[in-house]
Amino acid sequence: MKDPTVVDALTIETRGGTLVVSLRGPWTLQTVLAVDGPARALADRPAEAVTVDATSVSRLDSAGAWVIQRTVAQFRRRGVPVAMVGLDEGLQAILDKAAEYDPSAEVAPAPTSSWLDFLERLGRHTLEGLHTGRNLLGLLGVVVVAAGRIVGRPTRLRGTAVVAQIEATGVTALPIVGLLCFLVGVVLAYMGALQLTRFGAANLTVNLVGISVLREIGILLTAIIVAGRSGSAFAAQIGTMKVNQEIDALETMGMSVIDVLVLPRVIALIIVLPALTVFADVAGIAGGAMVCLFQLDMSVGQFLAQLSAGVTIWSFVTGLIKAPVFALAIALVGCHSGLGVSGSAESVGRQTTRAVVESIFLVIILNAIFAVAFAKIGI
Known part of the structure; x- marks a missing residue:
């Protein structure tokens, strides 16, 4: 069954209990901006297993590799097995070198008090001076x-x-x-x-x-x-x-x-x-x-x-x-x-x-x- 939420570079289908995520075309920064929302929503999809089909991926940069790594990590944290198939050997090297998704990382730094910021800068400059x-x-x-x-x-x-x-x-x-x-x-x-x-x-x-x-x-x-x-x-x-x-x-x-x-x-x-x-x-x-x-x-x-x-x-x-x-x-x-x-x-x-x-x-x-x-x- 094909998911109605489809973009050109990302297709989501359910085959039995397996969620098949098909990737197509260039997965570069421009593409990531379009697929980021649907890719994040995948984390809440019920699935017994996930297959990421990257046979049709033509290009890959660090932004695209990071989104793929993040999606895979989201499922694995839930205990869902993920299989990556069809990715070109050269693109696989880029994916392997991409930084793994860190769920603890904040999109923006947590707000801190100006007093603590002052003490932190003072301590850092003091150590540099010493x-x-x-x-x-x-x-x-x-x-x-x-x-x-x-x-x-x-x-x-x-x-x-x-x-x-x-x-x-x-x-x-x-x-x-x-x-x-x-x-x-x-x-x-x-x-x-x-x-x-x-x-x-x-x-x-x-x-x-x-x-x-x-x-x-x-x-x-x-x-x-x-x-x-x-x-x-x-x-x-x-x-x-x-x-x-x-x-x-x-x-x-x-x-x-x-x-x-x-x-x-x-x-x-x-x-x-x-x-x-x-x-x-x-x-x-x-x-x-x-x-x-x-x-x-x-x-x-x-x-x-x-x-x-x-x-x-x-x-x-x-x-x-x-x-x-x-x-x-x-x-x-x-x-x-x-x-x-x-x-x-x-x-x-x-x-x-x-x-x-x-x-x-x-x-x-x-x-x-x-x-x-x-x-x-x-x-």
């Missing part, structure tokens, strides 16, 4: 070992690569570092002068600019600029080399990626960042001096006298101490992100962005740690 921190510590250890080998054999150091990185990360960064720090010094002095003049303490603007620039603004702003320029460049350069399989070629030739790519960048940035910090300090104080000379009618001698009286050598040294640590952090994060590229252009962009965000975040965290430590020891 994993990244562990990898950075591992890379730091490898770099320290490589640097120790160079101390024993200085000829292993690639001097040309170090000089090239010094030029790329330091010399070319001078204009942007000097301009931004000069403008920040101008703004800092101008805003400070507006407030301090109200209390008759306009001369303390010099102290404000000197201490702020030398202790915090100079090194912090320089480190952020270097992280944006050089940290991203390290990630992009090494990541592109990994995509182009140049790193695999280096390893095939027996060359160490750490010695060739990572160590020259680390050494160059450790040399460059303190020098850039001194340049940034000078530019920032020059910006503050310009405001004091024109806004507060100070002479150059008065400005220098007030600066030497209000700012100690430790204000300059504390900023300079941070520079090598920040440089090491930026270089490690940039190189780690570049080595973490998975092999596609999209991954290069993602890891480059990640290098900038992580290095700036790490610089700010380290700066806060330094501030607390210097306050504890009275510097």
